Amino acid sequence: MVADAASAATGTLSVRVTNVRNARGRIHVDICPEAKFLKDDCPYSGSAAAEAGTVIVRIEGVPEGRYAAQLFHDENGNDRTDRGLFGIPTEGVGFSNDAPIRLAPPRFADAVFAVPGGPQTISVRMRYFTGPSGPPERK
Numbered sequence: 001m002v003a004d005a006a007s008a009a010t011g012t013l014s015v016r017v018t019n020v021r022n023a024r025g026r027i028h029v030d031i032c033p034e035a036k037f038l039k040d041d042c043p044y045s046g047s048a049a050a051e052a053g054t055v056i057v058r059i060e061g062v063p064e065g066r067y068a069a070q071l072f073h074d075e076n077g078n079d080r081t082d083r084g085l086f087g088i089p090t091e092g093v094g095f096s097n098d099a100p101i102r103l104a105p106p107r108f109a110d111a112v113f114a115v116p117g118g119p120q121t122i123s124v125r126m127r128y129f130t131g132p133s134g135p136p137e138r139k
Contacts, residue, residue, distance in 0.1 A: 009117030016123040025075040029057045064117030069096035092126040
């Protein structure tokens with residue numbers, strides 16, 4: 001007998017987002033099963049105020065399973081990833097496992113990770129394709 005998602009063990013997933021370039025806006029994180037990856041309706045999400053450097057976003061109630069994280073730095077507060085010429089993001093984006101972003105978004109297989117049903121932390125590096133990339137260097 002297989003347990004359904006409602007009866008599966010759940011936990012808090014902490015996403016440690018590094019390389020945030022400034023403190024404007026919010027960092028949004030979506031946790032997606034394969035069928036929802038790269039879509040706007042992932043079942044688990046959270047956000048936190050942006051800070052230059054590292055931000056932790058906590059998402060409660062994530063059941064055990066296989067997921068991919070997709071995230072963006074909403075610098076202007078419009079709740080979406082802004083894009084420029086050729087669809088290139090003008091705000092920071094990132095994916096679990098720091099899955100490669102080449103001429104297209106990554107594949108689920110490159111971003112997938114397992115959630116054990118208890119507390120877990122993953123790290124994702126925010127990537128920017130325009131403007132300064134990452135926090136200013138400390139002197």
